[in-house]
């Protein structure tokens with residue numbers, strides 16, 4: 222069962238930017254694309270834990286600020302030739318507000 226939590230206004234995150242959301246399970250990076258889609262991922266690059274929220278958002282991907290790995294915001298997959306995976310979380314926009322699925326955050330805590 223999902224339990225959507227209102228975490229911010231869409232306009233709190235600049236286009237092609239990100240904001241960190243602190244949860245009891247750690248920081249989640251919430252990204253806004255240039256077309257106002259919103260994605261939530263762990264804020265740690267699978268290479269050497271680079272802070273993805275400080276990366277550059279382009280289309281539906283983010284480039285890690287440390288060594289330029291490119292990660293899909295939709296799937297969390299690292300784009301070739303590099304390999305890796307970042308955990309993603311359900312996120313949606315409704316009425317200009319961003320919601321995260323707290324149930325998914327809880328699931329991760331016991332994984």
Ligand code: FES
Pocket residue numbers: 266267268269270271285286287288289290
């Ligand atoms: S830590 Fe992200 S590319 Fe190295």
